[in-house]
Structure formats: C-alpha cells, structure tokens
Amino acid sequence: MLVVVGCSSGSAVDENASWNKADQKFVQEMIPHHEQAVVMSEMVGNVEVSTETATLASEIMGAQASEIELMQGFLNEWGVESDPNSDPHAGHMMSGDESHGMMTDEELAELKDSSGANFEKMWLIMMLAHHKGAVKMAETVIAEGKDPRVKTLAETIISAQQQEISEIQSLLNNL
DSSP states (O other), rough: OOOOOOOOOOOOOOOTOOOHHHHHHHHHHHHHHHHHHHHHHHHHHSOOOOOOHHHHHHHHHHHHHHHHHHHHHHHHHHHHOSSSSSTSSSSSSSTTTTTTTTOHHHHHHHHHHHHHHHHHHHHHHHHHHHHHHHHHHHHHHHHHOOOOHHHHHHHHHHHOOOHHHHHHHHHHOOO
C-alpha cells in the first residue's frame, strides 16, 4: 500500500479533474478583479461624463457581472472557496508587480472624490490599466489552465477587453 501525504488546505486538485490550480487561481483572482471594475463603473453614474464613457461603463458592468456569476458557479462546482487567501498556497493578487491593474483603496478614494473631466480622465486611465491586467491574467490561464470552459471564458475576456482597450484609448485621445 502506498500512502502519499502532502500539504493540503482542502482544495487539492485531483489530477483527473477537469480543472487545475491555474484555472482555480484565475477564477479566484478574476472575481475580485471584475468586482472592482463593476464598482469603478458604478461610480460613473454619479458624475457627469461623456455619453461614450457612460455607455462603456454600463457595458462593463453588465458583461462583468454575468462573468462573475459564471466564475462563482465554477468554484461551487469545484468545491473551492471564492477567496484565494483561504488557500495558503494560492497566489496573492496584490503582491509586488502582480496587481494585474487592480486599484488600491487610496486610488479608488481619489477617483471617488474627483469630478467632471478630471474624474473621466482618471477613470479611463485606471480602467485601461485594469483591462490590460485582465488580459494578462487571461493569457496566463489559456497557457496553463486545463478546464476548456475557463479557457473559453478567458478568450472571451481577452476579446472584449482588447476591444474596450481600443475604445478607452480613443476616448483618452479625444479628451
């Protein structure tokens, strides 16, 4: 009889599972990433901005809210906590240069306290960094993940966010 003992936090991935740690890490980190984009987009409703920026914010809220639900479904199916910090071996999104475009509490407070053209420019710059970070995260899971549904979601995120990146750059050029 062979007994293998390893470090586990209850979220060990069976090698025969349809998903792996890269899929898990991506989903656990993309949920709060999307949640922050939704929070940032909700702020747009409280400030006077161009119609184009308001429309973009509305589109981001709708798309990312539905993707959050989908990803929470993956975690439920896998029996994994949504908080990546519940697994002591999971990557911590905010460490070093691995923020993936996430804004700090201070940056969000500065955005919330701004108004008019200053708010709009700041929001667009922050969302641009946020989207570029999401694309990098999605590219990583496509390369390292196992679950075809997660890879499909990642491809959808890349396509949508690259399109939005172009739109954001255009809006910034017109400010």
